[in-house]
Amino acid sequence: MAKSALLKSSLAKKYWMAFTGLFLCVFLVGHLAGNLQLLVSGEGARDQFNEYALFMTTNPVVRILSIVTFVSILFHAIDGVILTINNRKARPQGYVSFRPSTNSTWSSRNMGILGTVILAFIVIHLVNFWGEMKFGGLDNTMYTTANGDEVKDLYSLTIMTFQDPEWGLVWAFGYLIAMIAIAFHLYHGFGSGFQSLGLNHPQYNSIVRKIGVAFAIIVPLLFAIIPFYIYFVLETI
Amino acid sequence: MNLTLKIWRQKDAKAKGGIQTYQIADVDPDMSFLEMLDVLNEGLVEKGEEPVVFDHDCREGICGTCSLQINGEPHGPDRGVTTCQLHMRKFKDGDTIVIEPFRAKAFPVIKDLIVDRSAFERIQQAGGYVSVNTSGNTQDANSIPIEKEKADAAFFAATCIQCGACVAACKNASAMLFTSAKVSQYALLPQGKVEATKRVLDMVEQMDKEGFGNCTNTGACEIECPKGISLENIARMNREYLKASVV
Numbered sequence: 161m162a163k164s165a166l167l168k169s170s171l172a173k174k175y176w177m178a179f180t181g182l183f184l185c186v187f188l189v190g191h192l193a194g195n196l197q198l199l200v201s202g203e204g205a206r207d208q209f210n211e212y213a214l215f216m217t218t219n220p221v222v223r224i225l226s227i228v229t230f231v232s233i234l235f236h237a238i239d240g241v242i243l244t245i246n247n248r249k250a251r252p253q254g255y256v257s258f259r260p261s262t263n264s265t266w267s268s269r270n271m272g273i274l275g276t277v278i279l280a281f282i283v284i285h286l287v288n289f290w291g292e293m294k295f296g297g298l299d300n301t302m303y304t305t306a307n308g309d310e311v312k313d314l315y316s317l318t319i320m321t322f323q324d325p326e327w328g329l330v331w332a333f334g335y336l337i338a339m340i341a342i343a344f345h346l347y348h349g350f351g352s353g354f355q356s357l358g359l360n361h362p363q364y365n366s367i368v369r370k371i372g373v374a375f376a377i378i379v380p381l382l383f384a385i386i387p388f389y390i391y392f393v394l395e396t397i
Numbered sequence: 398m399n400l401t402l403k404i405w406r407q408k409d410a411k412a413k414g415g416i417q418t419y420q421i422a423d424v425d426p427d428m429s430f431l432e433m434l435d436v437l438n439e440g441l442v443e444k445g446e447e448p449v450v451f452d453h454d455c456r457e458g459i460c461g462t463c464s465l466q467i468n469g470e471p472h473g474p475d476r477g478v479t480t481c482q483l484h485m486r487k488f489k490d491g492d493t494i495v496i497e498p499f500r501a502k503a504f505p506v507i508k509d510l511i512v513d514r515s516a517f518e519r520i521q522q523a524g525g526y527v528s529v530n531t532s533g534n535t536q537d538a539n540s541i542p543i544e545k546e547k548a549d550a551a552f553f554a555a556t557c558i559q560c561g562a563c564v565a566a567c568k569n570a571s572a573m574l575f576t577s578a579k580v581s582q583y584a585l586l587p588q589g590k591v592e593a594t595k596r597v598l599d600m601v602e603q604m605d606k607e608g609f610g611n612c613t614n615t616g617a618c619e620i621e622c623p624k625g626i627s628l629e630n631i632a633r634m635n636r637e638y639l640k641a642s643v644v
Contacts, residue, residue, distance in 0.1 A: 247569035250610030259469030264615035360632030
Protein backbone atom coordinates (compact mmCIF):
# COMPACT_ATOMS: atom_id res chain seq x y z
CA MET A 161 0.00 0.00 0.00
CA ALA A 162 2.52 2.53 1.13
CA LYS A 163 4.89 1.94 -1.74
CA SER A 164 2.27 2.11 -4.47
CA ALA A 165 0.88 5.19 -2.74
CA LEU A 166 4.19 6.91 -3.22
CA LEU A 167 4.21 6.16 -6.94
CA LYS A 168 0.65 6.11 -8.17
CA SER A 169 -1.54 8.32 -6.00
CA SER A 170 -2.57 11.84 -6.92
CA LEU A 171 -0.38 13.22 -4.15
CA ALA A 172 2.65 11.22 -5.26
CA LYS A 173 2.41 12.77 -8.72
CA LYS A 174 2.47 16.17 -7.07
CA TYR A 175 5.50 15.28 -4.96
CA TRP A 176 7.44 14.26 -8.06
CA MET A 177 6.31 17.36 -9.89
CA ALA A 178 7.46 19.56 -7.02
CA PHE A 179 10.69 17.69 -6.38
CA THR A 180 11.84 17.70 -10.00
CA GLY A 181 10.64 21.28 -10.45
CA LEU A 182 12.59 22.59 -7.48
CA PHE A 183 15.65 20.63 -8.58
CA LEU A 184 15.37 22.28 -11.99
CA CYS A 185 15.29 25.67 -10.22
CA VAL A 186 18.69 24.81 -8.74
CA PHE A 187 19.87 23.75 -12.19
CA LEU A 188 18.77 27.12 -13.60
CA VAL A 189 20.99 28.93 -11.11
CA GLY A 190 23.98 26.81 -12.08
CA HIS A 191 23.31 27.22 -15.79
CA LEU A 192 22.91 30.96 -15.39
CA ALA A 193 26.20 31.25 -13.49
CA GLY A 194 27.93 29.55 -16.42
CA ASN A 195 26.18 31.63 -19.07
CA LEU A 196 26.99 34.93 -17.40
CA GLN A 197 30.61 34.31 -18.40
CA LEU A 198 29.46 35.18 -21.94
CA LEU A 199 29.20 38.79 -20.80
CA VAL A 200 32.97 38.85 -20.29
CA SER A 201 34.76 40.48 -23.19
CA GLY A 202 38.41 40.69 -24.15
CA GLU A 203 41.07 38.20 -25.03
CA GLY A 204 40.63 35.72 -22.21
CA ALA A 205 36.84 35.39 -22.71
CA ARG A 206 37.00 32.66 -25.33
CA ASP A 207 39.45 30.53 -23.34
CA GLN A 208 37.57 31.03 -20.10
CA PHE A 209 34.22 29.95 -21.49
CA ASN A 210 35.59 26.99 -23.42
CA GLU A 211 37.58 25.78 -20.40
CA TYR A 212 34.35 26.00 -18.42
CA ALA A 213 32.49 24.03 -21.14
CA LEU A 214 35.24 21.39 -21.06
CA PHE A 215 34.90 21.10 -17.30
CA MET A 216 31.09 20.81 -17.57
CA THR A 217 31.32 17.98 -20.11
CA THR A 218 34.09 15.97 -18.47
CA ASN A 219 33.80 16.34 -14.69
CA PRO A 220 32.15 13.13 -13.36
CA VAL A 221 30.03 14.94 -10.73
CA VAL A 222 28.72 17.38 -13.33
CA ARG A 223 27.99 14.47 -15.65
CA ILE A 224 25.88 12.78 -13.00
CA LEU A 225 24.11 16.08 -12.31
CA SER A 226 23.42 16.56 -16.02
CA ILE A 227 21.87 13.08 -16.25
CA VAL A 228 19.72 13.88 -13.20
CA THR A 229 18.72 17.14 -14.91
CA PHE A 230 17.67 15.37 -18.11
CA VAL A 231 15.71 12.76 -16.14
CA SER A 232 14.07 15.54 -14.12
CA ILE A 233 12.98 17.42 -17.23
CA LEU A 234 11.57 14.22 -18.71
CA PHE A 235 9.82 13.24 -15.47
CA HIS A 236 8.48 16.75 -14.95
CA ALA A 237 7.06 16.84 -18.49
CA ILE A 238 5.58 13.32 -18.49
CA ASP A 239 4.12 13.80 -15.01
CA GLY A 240 2.64 17.07 -16.21
CA VAL A 241 0.98 15.39 -19.18
CA ILE A 242 -0.45 12.61 -16.97
CA LEU A 243 -1.76 15.14 -14.44
CA THR A 244 -3.32 17.25 -17.19
CA ILE A 245 -5.09 14.23 -18.68
CA ASN A 246 -6.39 13.18 -15.23
CA ASN A 247 -7.54 16.70 -14.51
CA ARG A 248 -9.43 16.99 -17.79
CA LYS A 249 -11.17 13.69 -17.04
CA ALA A 250 -12.23 14.99 -13.63
CA ARG A 251 -14.59 17.49 -15.28
CA PRO A 252 -15.97 15.91 -18.46
CA GLN A 253 -18.67 18.54 -18.79
CA GLY A 254 -17.46 22.10 -18.40
CA TYR A 255 -19.31 25.21 -17.29
CA VAL A 256 -21.20 27.51 -19.61
CA SER A 257 -19.86 30.37 -17.52
CA PHE A 258 -16.58 29.93 -15.65
CA ARG A 259 -14.65 32.86 -14.15
CA PRO A 260 -11.42 31.50 -12.71
CA SER A 261 -9.71 34.88 -13.07
CA THR A 262 -11.65 36.02 -9.99
CA ASN A 263 -9.91 33.50 -7.78
CA SER A 264 -6.56 32.48 -9.26
CA THR A 265 -3.60 33.76 -11.26
CA TRP A 266 -3.23 33.20 -14.99
CA SER A 267 0.08 31.38 -14.63
CA SER A 268 -1.29 28.99 -12.01
CA ARG A 269 -3.97 27.89 -14.48
CA ASN A 270 -1.70 27.64 -17.51
CA MET A 271 1.32 25.72 -16.25
CA GLY A 272 0.78 23.09 -18.94
CA ILE A 273 0.82 25.57 -21.82
CA LEU A 274 3.83 27.38 -20.34
CA GLY A 275 5.56 24.05 -19.80
CA THR A 276 4.95 23.05 -23.43
CA VAL A 277 6.51 26.29 -24.67
CA ILE A 278 9.48 25.71 -22.36
CA LEU A 279 9.89 22.11 -23.50
CA ALA A 280 9.89 23.18 -27.16
CA PHE A 281 12.51 25.78 -26.28
CA ILE A 282 14.66 23.21 -24.47
CA VAL A 283 14.63 20.95 -27.55
CA ILE A 284 15.64 23.81 -29.88
CA HIS A 285 18.23 25.04 -27.39
CA LEU A 286 19.77 21.56 -27.10
CA VAL A 287 19.92 21.17 -30.88
CA ASN A 288 21.57 24.61 -31.16
CA PHE A 289 24.36 24.11 -28.66
CA TRP A 290 24.40 20.86 -26.71
CA GLY A 291 23.96 18.73 -29.84
CA GLU A 292 26.77 20.57 -31.65
CA MET A 293 29.05 20.14 -28.63
CA LYS A 294 28.17 16.51 -28.02
CA PHE A 295 27.66 15.02 -31.47
CA GLY A 296 30.57 16.31 -33.43
CA GLY A 297 29.37 19.60 -34.84
CA LEU A 298 32.23 21.31 -33.07
CA ASP A 299 34.90 18.62 -33.58
CA ASN A 300 36.76 20.62 -36.22
CA THR A 301 36.91 23.72 -34.01
CA MET A 302 39.32 22.18 -31.49
CA TYR A 303 42.18 24.37 -30.39
CA THR A 304 44.59 24.61 -27.44
CA THR A 305 43.91 27.24 -24.76
CA ALA A 306 46.54 29.29 -22.94
CA ASN A 307 46.34 26.69 -20.17
CA GLY A 308 47.24 23.98 -22.63
CA ASP A 309 43.81 22.31 -22.68
CA GLU A 310 42.43 20.89 -25.91
CA VAL A 311 38.91 22.40 -26.16
CA LYS A 312 35.98 22.65 -28.57
CA ASP A 313 35.07 26.23 -29.45
CA LEU A 314 31.55 26.44 -28.02
CA TYR A 315 32.21 30.11 -27.23
CA SER A 316 32.57 31.13 -30.88
CA LEU A 317 29.51 29.09 -31.89
CA THR A 318 27.43 30.89 -29.25
CA ILE A 319 28.70 34.35 -30.09
CA MET A 320 28.29 33.79 -33.85
CA THR A 321 24.77 32.44 -33.41
CA PHE A 322 23.63 35.61 -31.68
CA GLN A 323 25.78 37.95 -33.78
CA ASP A 324 24.51 36.54 -37.06
CA PRO A 325 23.50 39.64 -39.05
CA GLU A 326 20.30 38.04 -40.34
CA TRP A 327 19.24 35.64 -37.60
CA GLY A 328 21.02 36.85 -34.46
CA LEU A 329 18.22 39.15 -33.38
CA VAL A 330 15.56 36.58 -34.32
CA TRP A 331 17.27 34.06 -32.03
CA ALA A 332 17.51 36.67 -29.29
CA PHE A 333 13.79 37.40 -29.46
CA GLY A 334 13.00 33.69 -29.62
CA TYR A 335 15.01 33.17 -26.45
CA LEU A 336 13.27 36.17 -24.89
CA ILE A 337 9.86 34.58 -25.49
CA ALA A 338 11.07 31.34 -23.89
CA MET A 339 12.40 33.25 -20.89
CA ILE A 340 9.05 35.03 -20.47
CA ALA A 341 7.38 31.59 -20.44
CA ILE A 342 9.90 30.41 -17.84
CA ALA A 343 9.27 33.53 -15.76
CA PHE A 344 5.52 32.90 -15.62
CA HIS A 345 6.10 29.18 -15.02
CA LEU A 346 8.39 29.98 -12.09
CA TYR A 347 6.06 32.68 -10.78
CA HIS A 348 3.59 29.95 -9.86
CA GLY A 349 5.84 26.91 -9.80
CA PHE A 350 8.39 27.99 -7.20
CA GLY A 351 5.92 28.50 -4.35
CA SER A 352 3.67 25.71 -5.58
CA GLY A 353 6.55 23.25 -5.26
CA PHE A 354 6.95 24.08 -1.59
CA GLN A 355 3.20 23.74 -0.99
CA SER A 356 3.06 20.35 -2.75
CA LEU A 357 5.83 19.02 -0.55
CA GLY A 358 3.90 20.18 2.50
CA LEU A 359 6.33 23.01 3.26
CA ASN A 360 3.77 25.57 4.32
CA HIS A 361 4.16 27.52 7.50
CA PRO A 362 2.52 30.87 8.32
CA GLN A 363 5.88 32.21 9.48
CA TYR A 364 7.73 31.36 6.25
CA ASN A 365 5.02 31.49 3.55
CA SER A 366 5.53 35.14 2.72
CA ILE A 367 9.31 34.66 2.53
CA VAL A 368 8.94 31.71 0.16
CA ARG A 369 6.49 33.76 -1.88
CA LYS A 370 8.88 36.74 -2.10
CA ILE A 371 11.87 34.57 -3.00
CA GLY A 372 9.72 32.86 -5.65
CA VAL A 373 8.69 36.14 -7.26
CA ALA A 374 12.26 37.47 -7.15
CA PHE A 375 13.56 34.20 -8.61
CA ALA A 376 10.92 34.28 -11.37
CA ILE A 377 11.96 37.79 -12.39
CA ILE A 378 15.72 37.84 -11.88
CA VAL A 379 16.78 34.46 -13.29
CA PRO A 380 14.91 34.63 -16.66
CA LEU A 381 15.80 38.31 -17.01
CA LEU A 382 19.53 37.62 -16.67
CA PHE A 383 19.25 34.72 -19.11
CA ALA A 384 17.37 36.91 -21.61
CA ILE A 385 19.88 39.77 -21.42
CA ILE A 386 22.76 37.60 -22.67
CA PRO A 387 21.70 37.15 -26.37
CA PHE A 388 20.87 40.87 -26.69
CA TYR A 389 24.15 41.82 -25.05
CA ILE A 390 26.00 39.60 -27.49
CA TYR A 391 24.13 41.10 -30.47
CA PHE A 392 24.23 44.77 -29.51
CA VAL A 393 27.19 45.27 -27.18
CA LEU A 394 29.81 42.58 -27.45
CA GLU A 395 32.50 43.23 -30.06
CA THR A 396 31.99 41.05 -33.14
CA ILE A 397 34.22 38.06 -33.76
CA MET B 398 -35.01 44.51 -9.84
CA ASN B 399 -35.65 42.83 -13.16
CA LEU B 400 -33.31 39.99 -14.03
CA THR B 401 -32.63 37.52 -16.80
CA LEU B 402 -31.81 34.06 -15.49
CA LYS B 403 -30.03 31.50 -17.61
CA ILE B 404 -30.55 28.24 -15.75
CA TRP B 405 -29.25 24.75 -16.46
CA ARG B 406 -32.26 22.44 -16.85
CA GLN B 407 -31.76 18.68 -16.97
CA LYS B 408 -34.62 16.20 -16.64
CA ASP B 409 -32.58 13.45 -14.98
CA ALA B 410 -29.06 12.05 -14.68
CA LYS B 411 -29.13 10.61 -18.19
CA ALA B 412 -30.74 13.53 -20.03
CA LYS B 413 -28.50 15.89 -21.98
CA GLY B 414 -29.64 19.13 -20.38
CA GLY B 415 -29.19 22.70 -21.49
CA ILE B 416 -29.54 26.34 -20.57
CA GLN B 417 -33.02 27.86 -20.44
CA THR B 418 -33.70 31.56 -20.13
CA TYR B 419 -36.24 33.02 -17.70
CA GLN B 420 -37.25 36.61 -17.01
CA ILE B 421 -38.02 37.53 -13.42
CA ALA B 422 -39.50 40.87 -12.39
CA ASP B 423 -39.75 42.81 -9.11
CA VAL B 424 -36.97 40.99 -7.28
CA ASP B 425 -36.46 42.48 -3.82
CA PRO B 426 -32.75 43.33 -3.28
CA ASP B 427 -33.04 41.98 0.28
CA MET B 428 -34.08 38.52 -0.89
CA SER B 429 -31.57 35.73 -0.63
CA PHE B 430 -30.60 34.06 -3.89
CA LEU B 431 -32.63 30.98 -2.96
CA GLU B 432 -35.69 33.09 -2.12
CA MET B 433 -35.38 34.62 -5.57
CA LEU B 434 -35.42 31.09 -7.02
CA ASP B 435 -38.45 30.26 -4.81
CA VAL B 436 -40.30 33.18 -6.38
CA LEU B 437 -39.29 32.02 -9.85
CA ASN B 438 -40.54 28.51 -9.04
CA GLU B 439 -43.87 29.78 -7.71
CA GLY B 440 -44.37 31.52 -11.02
CA LEU B 441 -43.42 28.39 -12.95
CA VAL B 442 -45.82 26.23 -10.90
CA GLU B 443 -48.64 28.73 -11.47
CA LYS B 444 -47.99 28.47 -15.20
CA GLY B 445 -48.05 24.70 -14.96
CA GLU B 446 -44.36 24.35 -15.72
CA GLU B 447 -41.88 22.19 -13.87
CA PRO B 448 -40.06 24.16 -11.14
CA VAL B 449 -36.28 24.43 -11.09
CA VAL B 450 -34.84 21.82 -8.76
CA PHE B 451 -32.07 22.97 -6.41
CA ASP B 452 -30.56 21.81 -3.11
CA HIS B 453 -31.20 23.69 0.13
CA ASP B 454 -31.78 22.98 3.78
CA CYS B 455 -30.91 25.27 6.70
CA ARG B 456 -30.72 28.53 4.74
CA GLU B 457 -28.48 29.84 7.50
CA GLY B 458 -25.15 29.18 5.79
CA ILE B 459 -24.15 26.35 8.08
CA CYS B 460 -25.40 23.08 6.60
CA GLY B 461 -23.57 22.96 3.28
CA THR B 462 -26.58 21.73 1.33
CA CYS B 463 -27.03 24.61 -1.08
CA SER B 464 -24.66 24.79 -4.00
CA LEU B 465 -24.99 26.45 -7.44
CA GLN B 466 -22.38 27.85 -9.77
CA ILE B 467 -23.54 31.46 -10.19
CA ASN B 468 -22.00 33.53 -12.97
CA GLY B 469 -19.01 31.22 -13.08
CA GLU B 470 -18.34 31.08 -9.33
CA PRO B 471 -19.54 28.62 -6.70
CA HIS B 472 -22.01 30.32 -4.34
CA GLY B 473 -21.82 33.41 -6.54
CA PRO B 474 -19.71 36.56 -6.51
CA ASP B 475 -19.79 37.21 -2.74
CA ARG B 476 -16.95 35.88 -0.57
CA GLY B 477 -17.28 33.75 2.55
CA VAL B 478 -20.96 32.94 2.09
CA THR B 479 -23.08 30.09 0.79
CA THR B 480 -25.74 30.63 -1.88
CA CYS B 481 -28.47 30.90 0.76
CA GLN B 482 -26.60 33.83 2.34
CA LEU B 483 -25.98 35.55 -0.99
CA HIS B 484 -28.36 38.47 -1.34
CA MET B 485 -29.84 39.95 -4.49
CA ARG B 486 -28.40 43.36 -3.60
CA LYS B 487 -25.09 41.96 -4.88
CA PHE B 488 -26.62 42.13 -8.38
CA LYS B 489 -27.84 45.06 -10.43
CA ASP B 490 -31.18 45.69 -12.11
CA GLY B 491 -31.09 44.27 -15.63
CA ASP B 492 -28.31 41.75 -14.87
CA THR B 493 -28.13 38.38 -16.57
CA ILE B 494 -27.29 35.60 -14.13
CA VAL B 495 -26.06 32.19 -15.29
CA ILE B 496 -26.94 29.42 -12.83
CA GLU B 497 -25.39 25.98 -13.26
CA PRO B 498 -24.83 22.89 -11.15
CA PHE B 499 -21.38 22.21 -9.64
CA ARG B 500 -19.43 20.37 -12.31
CA ALA B 501 -17.23 17.35 -11.64
CA LYS B 502 -17.14 13.76 -12.79
CA ALA B 503 -17.44 12.80 -9.12
CA PHE B 504 -20.52 15.06 -8.71
CA PRO B 505 -22.96 13.73 -11.33
CA VAL B 506 -26.08 15.81 -11.96
CA ILE B 507 -29.23 14.24 -10.52
CA LYS B 508 -31.69 16.81 -11.86
CA ASP B 509 -31.43 20.44 -12.91
CA LEU B 510 -29.11 22.07 -10.35
CA ILE B 511 -28.81 19.17 -7.90
CA VAL B 512 -25.66 17.08 -7.98
CA ASP B 513 -24.80 13.91 -6.11
CA ARG B 514 -22.12 14.83 -3.57
CA SER B 515 -22.05 11.45 -1.83
CA ALA B 516 -18.43 11.05 -2.99
CA PHE B 517 -17.58 13.35 -0.06
CA GLU B 518 -19.40 11.00 2.31
CA ARG B 519 -17.40 8.05 1.06
CA ILE B 520 -14.12 9.95 1.54
CA GLN B 521 -15.23 10.79 5.08
CA GLN B 522 -16.21 7.18 5.75
CA ALA B 523 -12.81 5.99 4.53
CA GLY B 524 -11.09 7.49 7.56
CA GLY B 525 -12.64 10.74 8.72
CA TYR B 526 -13.34 9.57 12.27
CA VAL B 527 -11.63 8.52 15.49
CA SER B 528 -12.29 5.09 16.98
CA VAL B 529 -13.50 5.71 20.52
CA ASN B 530 -14.67 3.03 22.92
CA THR B 531 -18.14 4.14 23.97
CA SER B 532 -18.82 1.30 26.38
CA GLY B 533 -19.60 3.63 29.25
CA ASN B 534 -16.16 4.54 30.55
CA THR B 535 -15.30 7.06 27.85
CA GLN B 536 -12.79 9.63 28.98
CA ASP B 537 -13.86 13.26 28.89
CA ALA B 538 -12.21 14.78 25.80
CA ASN B 539 -11.44 17.97 27.73
CA SER B 540 -9.22 16.04 30.14
CA ILE B 541 -6.55 15.78 27.43
CA PRO B 542 -4.51 18.99 27.28
CA ILE B 543 -4.26 20.48 23.77
CA GLU B 544 -2.27 23.51 22.67
CA LYS B 545 -4.53 26.46 21.93
CA GLU B 546 -3.05 26.99 18.42
CA LYS B 547 -3.59 23.37 17.46
CA ALA B 548 -7.10 23.28 18.89
CA ASP B 549 -7.94 26.42 16.90
CA ALA B 550 -6.46 25.06 13.66
CA ALA B 551 -8.35 21.77 14.12
CA PHE B 552 -11.54 23.71 14.78
CA PHE B 553 -11.12 25.89 11.70
CA ALA B 554 -10.51 22.80 9.58
CA ALA B 555 -13.63 21.25 11.06
CA THR B 556 -15.76 24.22 10.03
CA CYS B 557 -15.83 22.75 6.50
CA ILE B 558 -19.49 22.17 5.67
CA GLN B 559 -18.79 19.77 2.79
CA CYS B 560 -20.64 21.93 0.28
CA GLY B 561 -18.26 21.11 -2.59
CA ALA B 562 -17.49 24.68 -3.64
CA CYS B 563 -13.78 23.79 -3.61
CA VAL B 564 -14.35 21.13 -6.24
CA ALA B 565 -16.64 23.40 -8.25
CA ALA B 566 -14.13 26.26 -8.25
CA CYS B 567 -11.07 24.16 -9.04
CA LYS B 568 -10.07 24.04 -12.68
CA ASN B 569 -9.19 20.38 -12.07
CA ALA B 570 -12.30 19.53 -10.01
CA SER B 571 -9.95 18.54 -7.19
CA ALA B 572 -11.30 17.63 -3.76
CA MET B 573 -8.04 18.22 -1.93
CA LEU B 574 -9.23 21.18 0.13
CA PHE B 575 -12.16 19.16 1.47
CA THR B 576 -10.14 16.00 2.08
CA SER B 577 -7.28 17.92 3.67
CA ALA B 578 -9.65 19.74 6.01
CA LYS B 579 -11.03 16.41 7.17
CA VAL B 580 -7.55 14.94 7.53
CA SER B 581 -6.37 18.03 9.43
CA GLN B 582 -9.19 18.26 11.93
CA TYR B 583 -8.09 14.88 13.32
CA ALA B 584 -4.35 14.96 12.61
CA LEU B 585 -3.95 18.05 14.80
CA LEU B 586 -5.55 16.48 17.87
CA PRO B 587 -4.07 13.79 20.15
CA GLN B 588 -7.18 11.62 19.73
CA GLY B 589 -6.71 11.64 15.97
CA LYS B 590 -2.98 10.93 15.96
CA VAL B 591 -3.48 7.25 16.84
CA GLU B 592 -5.01 6.44 13.44
CA ALA B 593 -3.35 9.24 11.49
CA THR B 594 -1.30 7.04 9.14
CA LYS B 595 -4.12 4.80 8.02
CA ARG B 596 -6.55 7.69 7.87
CA VAL B 597 -4.64 9.83 5.39
CA LEU B 598 -3.73 6.87 3.17
CA ASP B 599 -7.31 5.60 3.05
CA MET B 600 -8.94 8.99 2.56
CA VAL B 601 -6.59 9.96 -0.29
CA GLU B 602 -7.09 6.55 -1.91
CA GLN B 603 -10.86 7.02 -1.77
CA MET B 604 -10.54 10.58 -3.10
CA ASP B 605 -8.57 9.28 -6.10
CA LYS B 606 -11.08 6.45 -6.65
CA GLU B 607 -13.96 8.91 -6.83
CA GLY B 608 -12.34 10.55 -9.87
CA PHE B 609 -11.49 14.00 -8.51
CA GLY B 610 -8.63 15.89 -10.16
CA ASN B 611 -5.25 16.86 -8.77
CA CYS B 612 -4.21 20.02 -6.98
CA THR B 613 -2.36 22.66 -9.02
CA ASN B 614 -2.20 25.04 -6.05
CA THR B 615 -4.11 27.74 -7.90
CA GLY B 616 -5.76 28.66 -4.60
CA ALA B 617 -9.21 29.06 -6.18
CA CYS B 618 -10.75 26.67 -3.61
CA GLU B 619 -9.58 28.72 -0.63
CA ILE B 620 -10.97 31.94 -2.09
CA GLU B 621 -14.33 30.45 -3.06
CA CYS B 622 -14.76 28.40 0.14
CA PRO B 623 -17.71 29.85 2.12
CA LYS B 624 -15.88 28.92 5.33
CA GLY B 625 -12.43 30.16 4.29
CA ILE B 626 -10.76 26.76 4.75
CA SER B 627 -7.04 27.43 4.29
CA LEU B 628 -4.60 25.94 1.79
CA GLU B 629 -2.46 25.21 4.85
CA ASN B 630 -4.62 22.14 5.25
CA ILE B 631 -3.59 20.81 1.84
CA ALA B 632 0.06 21.24 2.78
CA ARG B 633 -0.63 19.43 6.05
CA MET B 634 -2.31 16.57 4.18
CA ASN B 635 0.70 16.43 1.82
CA ARG B 636 2.99 16.15 4.86
CA GLU B 637 0.83 13.57 6.58
CA TYR B 638 0.60 11.48 3.43
CA LEU B 639 4.33 11.67 2.74
CA LYS B 640 5.01 10.63 6.34
CA ALA B 641 2.50 7.80 6.12
CA SER B 642 3.85 6.56 2.77
CA VAL B 643 7.50 6.56 3.75
CA VAL B 644 7.20 5.11 7.25
